[in-house]
Amino acid sequence: xxxxxxxxxxxxxxxxxxxxxxxxxxxxxxxxxxxxxxxxxxxxxxxxxxxxxxxxxxxxxxxxxxxxxxxxxxxxxxxxxxxxxxxxxxxxxxxxxxxxxxxxxxxxxxxxxxxxxxxxxxxxxxxxxxxxxxxxxxxxxxxxxxxxxxxxxxxxxxxxxxxxxxxxxxxxxxxxxxxxxxxxxxxxxxxxxxxxxxxxxxxxxxxxxxxxxxxxxxxxxxxxxxxxxxxxxxxxxxxxxxxxxxxxxxxxxxxxxxxxxxxxxxxxxxxxxxxxxxxxxxxxxxxxxxxxxxxxxxxxxxxxxxxxxxxxxxxxxxxxxxxxxxxxxxxxxxxxxxxxxx
Numbered sequence: 001x002x003x004x005x006x007x008x009x010x011x012x013x014x015x016x017x018x019x020x021x022x023x024x025x026x027x028x029x030x031x032x033x034x035x036x037x038x039x040x041x042x043x044x045x046x047x048x049x050x051x052x053x054x055x056x057x058x059x060x061x062x063x064x065x066x067x068x069x070x071x072x073x074x075x076x077x078x079x080x081x082x083x084x085x086x087x088x089x090x091x092x093x094x095x096x097x098x099x100x101x102x103x104x105x106x107x108x109x110x111x112x113x114x115x116x117x118x119x120x121x122x123x124x125x126x127x128x129x130x131x132x133x134x135x136x137x138x139x140x141x142x143x144x145x146x147x148x149x150x151x152x153x154x155x156x157x158x159x160x161x162x163x164x165x166x167x168x169x170x171x172x173x174x175x176x177x178x179x180x181x182x183x184x185x186x187x188x189x190x191x192x193x194x195x196x197x198x199x200x201x202x203x204x205x206x207x208x209x210x211x212x213x214x215x216x217x218x219x220x221x222x223x224x225x226x227x228x229x230x231x232x233x234x235x236x237x238x239x240x241x242x243x244x245x246x247x248x249x250x251x252x253x254x255x256x257x258x259x260x261x262x263x264x265x266x267x268x269x270x271x272x273x274x275x276x277x278x279x280x281x282x283x284x285x286x287x288x289x290x291x292x293x294x295x296x297x298x299x300x301x302x303x304x305x306x307x308x309x310x311x312x313x314x315x316x317x318x319x320x321x322x323x324x325x326x327x328x329x330x331x332x333x334x335x336x337x338x339x340x341x342x
Contacts, residue, residue: 052081151185
């Protein structure tokens, strides 16, 4: 398959900010390398998960869009839809996670190092963490300080009194114009208790336009505090090269995520009394970001694959077969095997 000029990118969005930021980080990086048109496809509940495998959920819905060169998604909700739309409309699939389906269902899988991968699929790229949209490129505002809070997850419990004690400890040691950005997972009882105790520190929910504006200005922050329940939120914070501290939460169970968080905590340069907050060392962000590196490698692989296919007349699987849906429609040359990339 020869890519169009400009290339067409279909971003599949599942309504979760962390996943959507990763998808946009990758598509933005592709767009910075070659001319591209980006189309965003917001999934509806009837398209979540394996329901997205049904062609009837998609047929004719996207006919008005230019056919895609790359179909990009993150999160379990997007996987089946990505494969079905690749079957119906063509293009190559890029999943930004360790997929729940076999990795060879996708043309490319961008998987963080903390995830265990046993597949020999040549289209796997390993990254140091989640892909991020934000990088520090301009002015730092010393008075801009944000607290980014998640909520209960499969890996961490949420304890509102514990979080409140941690934040009060922070404010005692670092007074300043702090703002708190919550997520859809942040319990309502925390927001209510906090507003009663600290009404001068605003809490901005995700549906507030002011919260979105603050998040876009993340790279200009001098200080960030992040609860440890979201790897993508931590990655976004560290990519800015701000002074970042992790707010530790009680573990629900031992997992790859908690092990990675504990590894980060072990590198802390400062710990508050009571072991509430762990200040992390600055991340070295010299050179391309992980999103930029992955975008360049995937474009390189596609170009090489196009040449190889043209020279050898590699037979493509018919789009109407289930093999065309669950198998890879193209090949990646052996010299571009990416599984071992650090």
